[in-house]
Amino acid sequence: MTQMILDPTGRGPQARADSALAARPAQLSGARIGLLDNTKHNALLFLRAVGELLIAEHGAASVGIVETKQNFSIPVGEEIISRYRADSDVVITGVGDCGSCSAAAVADGINFERAGLPAAVVLTDAFDVTGRTMAGVQGAPDYEWITTQHPMAVLSEDEVRARARKLLPQIVATLTGSGA
Secondary structure, X not given: OOXXXXXXXXXXXXXXXXXXXXXXXXXXXXXEEEEEEOOOOOHHHHHHHHHHHHXXXXXXXXXXXXEEOXXXXXXXXXXXXXXXXXXXXXXXXXXXXXXXXHHHHHHHHHHHHHXXXXXXXXXXXXXXXXXXXXXXXXXXXXXXXXXXXXXXXXXXXXXXXXXXXXHHHHHHHHHHOOOO
16 A cells, blocks of 8 residues: 655645755844744744844844744745745744644745745654654755754743743754754
């Protein structure tokens, strides 16, 4: 029996030669940070906490765009990517903590990268396989994201902020290409 993996974006299997990462800034000082909230519980709190830390500790200029996806399970379209490209230097998206939202978050990250925006995608560890499958479908099987312990949705505000603090070095390394 042959098994087929379906692409939830509806684009079908495709080979992509343009899966390279966007050029990374050497540092985030002066950077405009874009945040993409996938509507999952605690995602926006987490992203805003990361944005605050990037401003306070890494000299980021601003958190310029905070967008909330209309549907967590569908990757963002060109209109949203264009807004980020115009107003952001880097993008952070998440938090993937279910199957379809994790797949879409990985697709979002890859699409931002292809548009020239370094992206840091955050998924919980329970959905690593889902993310890896979507990366393959998108033609970027080696695409990397930041993994955090599942679940995120049940954490208190203080626990979410602690998680943001803990993941900050990985997010900075991902956005700047400085290694973990």
